[in-house]
Amino acid sequence: MNHKVRKTDEKDIPSVMNIIDEAKAYFKENGIPQWQDGYPNADTILDDIRKGYSYVLEENNQIIGIAAIITTADPDYGFIEGKWLNDEPYIVIHRIALKPEKKGKNYASLLLEYAGDLAASRGLQNLCIDTHERNLSMRRFLKKNGFTECGTVYIRGKDPRIAYQKVL
Numbered sequence: 001m002n003h004k005v006r007k008t009d010e011k012d013i014p015s016v017m018n019i020i021d022e023a024k025a026y027f028k029e030n031g032i033p034q035w036q037d038g039y040p041n042a043d044t045i046l047d048d049i050r051k052g053y054s055y056v057l058e059e060n061n062q063i064i065g066i067a068a069i070i071t072t073a074d075p076d077y078g079f080i081e082g083k084w085l086n087d088e089p090y091i092v093i094h095r096i097a098l099k100p101e102k103k104g105k106n107y108a109s110l111l112l113e114y115a116g117d118l119a120a121s122r123g124l125q126n127l128c129i130d131t132h133e134r135n136l137s138m139r140r141f142l143k144k145n146g147f148t149e150c151g152t153v154y155i156r157g158k159d160p161r162i163a164y165q166k167v168l
Helices: 010-029 042-051 107-121 136-144
Strands: 003-007 054-059 062-070 091-098 126-131 148-155 159-167
Touching: 003 107, 010 042, 010 054, 010 062, 010 091, 042 054, 054 107, 062 107, 091 107, 107 126, 126 136, 136 148
Parallel strands: 091 126
Antiparallel strands: 003 054, 054 062, 062 091, 126 159, 148 159
């Protein structure tokens, strides 16, 4: 199989939104109140593309996964109930999702590896990510990939999320 991670292009938005819509349906079916309020939408992805944060994972030239890999500090991570592993600069991973048939096959790890390589290329040694407390599959995936649960952050000041950090 031929896999590659690349920056998202505006022409990719329909494929990206298809993956997001499938993730939203999965969350709803599994009682996870994440991404149920219209976010993320095509405008979110377009904004990520324009800022250079949006990436896709391709398999044989087909988009099978997405992630926002953000190289600036996340204001929502400034306050944590708990403690980060350190106070060093970090790269944030948001909006990570895969086509349903690709879940559980370690494809998302390729996006994490890419984020780690991007961090290393910038002299950074930390990756941070958050997820809903009920998103147990993501929480297991993060632990399996060397992330440490650090506490709770509040997205937009109100939505609690479990925060994770990995020191590379």
